[in-house]
Amino acid sequence: MRLAFKTVVVAALTGVLMATLSVVSASAQSKPTLSRSLVMAGEKFTISWRLRPAIARTVTLQYQSGRTWKSSKTTKTAASGKVNFSASTRSKSRKFRIYAPATTVAGKTYRAVKSAPVTVRTRGQSAKLNLSVLANGAVGATAVVSPGRAGRKASLQQQVGNSWVNVVSAKPMSSTGRVQFGRLGLADDLAGGQVSGVGMAARWLGPSGFAGAETSSCP
Numbered sequence: 001m002r003l004a005f006k007t008v009v010v011a012a013l014t015g016v017l018m019a020t021l022s023v024v025s026a027s028a029q030s031k032p033t034l035s036r037s038l039v040m041a042g043e044k045f046t047i048s049w050r051l052r053p054a055i056a057r058t059v060t061l062q063y064q065s066g067r068t069w070k071s072s073k074t075t076k077t078a079a080s081g082k083v084n085f086s087a088s089t090r091s092k093s094r095k096f097r098i099y100a101p102a103t104t105v106a107g108k109t110y111r112a113v114k115s116a117p118v119t120v121r122t123r124g125q126s127a128k129l130n131l132s133v134l135a136n137g138a139v140g141a142t143a144v145v146s147p148g149r150a151g152r153k154a155s156l157q158q159q160v161g162n163s164w165v166n167v168v169s170a171k172p173m174s175s176t177g178r179v180q181f182g183r184l185g186l187a188d189d190l191a192g193g194q195v196s197g198v199g200m201a202a203r204w205l206g207p208s209g210f211a212g213a214e215t216s217s218c219p
Contacts, residue, residue: 031116041090054081061085064095141181148177
């Protein structure tokens with residue numbers, strides 16, 4: 001009986017040790033990653049996280065407001081523990097984190113955990129328009145939009161009275177924000193005219209609208 005008693009005690013202590021290690025593992029979480037940490041106001045970005053141990057469980061994206069954390073959206077992780085949240089902000093700076101409440105899976109209890117916070121900042125948009133006379137006497141137009149987003153489309157607009165009219169529509173920009181509008185016409189035909197502004201012709205992951213540009217007179 002004495003030997004049997006010792007066996008029971010050892011087994012119980014081992015169980016306690018294993019449970020302690022499980023809790024430590026669950027709380028040692030990695031920091032979420034951001035698809036972009038500097039975005040335009042309203043531009044969508046992705047927050048990705050992997051929880052350990054790898055189980056499917058409910059998680060909530062939270063953002064900091066003052067001294068409190070508010071819930072934004074809730075979903076479930078994959079069985080691998082991975083989760084991706086799509087988010088946006090119009091604040092100059094906003095902190096996000098992912099929170100996983102306590103849960104029981106297959107009879108095993110996992111305590112609540114939260115990720116370290118990550119910070120997303122916003123920036124303004126701008127555009128610079130350049131008109132130049134080409135070798136054949138035609139006027140060419142280019143623009144540089146900041147920040148650049150490959151595939152985002154921009155239109156060249158001219159102000160006519162109180163309205164803005166498209167001169168060249170929906171040209172895609174490069175990752176550096178450069179847009180080639182091409183040939184506008186002959187310099188002699190356009191002399192004295194003005195082509196002003198670069199307007200965004202299509203939404204880009206949220207933000208749209210006038211980006212702004214200096215008025216450029218035709219040479």
